[in-house]
Amino acid sequence: MRQLFAVDAAQDALGNAEPLPAIFPKGMSPIIGLAADGSRWMAQAHWGFVMPPVSKKTGKPIQPKAVNNARDDKLRTSGFWRKSFEERRCLIPATSFCEAKGHNPATYVWFGVTAQGARPPFALAGVWRSYKGNYGGGELREMITSSMVTSTPNALVKDTHPDRMPVILHPEDYTQWLTGTPNEAFALLRPFPADRMVIHQSGEGLKSDHGGLT
Structure with a gap:
């Protein structure tokens, strides 16, 4: 991932990270962000911006x-x-993302991109922020949180999820997403071409991707 996303080893906080069969909401996953000096860093982030609610009662x-x-x-x-x-x-x-179709039972469809290799890696557009507060049974935690950006689905994804799909960025657009102005970054938020995507697997009970996530 350091090679794919131009991260210097000194800015890599993942260590010897293992491939993940799936990343679920509230789980930890790698992200690449931009430091104040313009270099890129890589660290684990909690999937989901934390919104501390208050009991109505x-x-x-x-x-x-x-x-x-x-x-x-x-x-x-x-x-x-x-x-x-x-x-x-x-x-x-x-290396892929999952959308569920139907209920009881749902069909889980895993989408990826076409490139060299069986499960070529790619990058989703995301945003991040720090969180410090009570979390997980009242435990005080300090962590990076992230959320993936979604847009309208392309023709391939629409049959499974008719409303939204994650924004997949073209490699040549990574820098613009990280360093561009808000207008320049917003211009990248469009459906990834359907003809450059593939369904890796689909079926009932496939909540984990057998190919793993990078």
């Missing part, structure tokens, strides 16, 4: 929610997302 804080996805049409209008989109964009490495 008692008025006391309750277990925080994790907001996993940031809609492209909310990035510049919602105060929840705006500052992160303007100042803290990131790349989220993956």
Whole structure:
């Protein structure tokens, strides 16, 4: 991943990270962000911006929610997302992503991109921010949190998920996403071409990708 995303070894906080069969909401996953000096760093991030809710009955804080996805049409209008989109964009490495179709039972469809190799890696557009507070049974935690940006689906994904799909970035656009102005970054939020994608596997009970996530 350091080679793919131009991260210096000194800026890699992952260590000897193992491939992951799946990354679920509220789980930890690698992201690539931009340091103040313009270099790229890589670290583990909690998937989901933490939103600490308050009990309507008692008025006391309750277990925080994790907001996993940031809609492209909310990035510049919602105060929840705006500052992160303007100042803290990131790349989220993956080899595939999953969408569920139907219920009881659901069919899990794993999508990827076409390139060299059986499961070529790619990057999803993401945003990040720091969180410090109570989380997970009242435990005080300090961590990086991330959320992936979604847009309208292309023809391949639409049959499974008719409303949204994660934004896959072209490799030549990684720098623009990380360093560009908000307008330049927003211009990249479009469906990835369907003819450059593939379904790796689909079926019932396939919540984990047998090929793994990078």
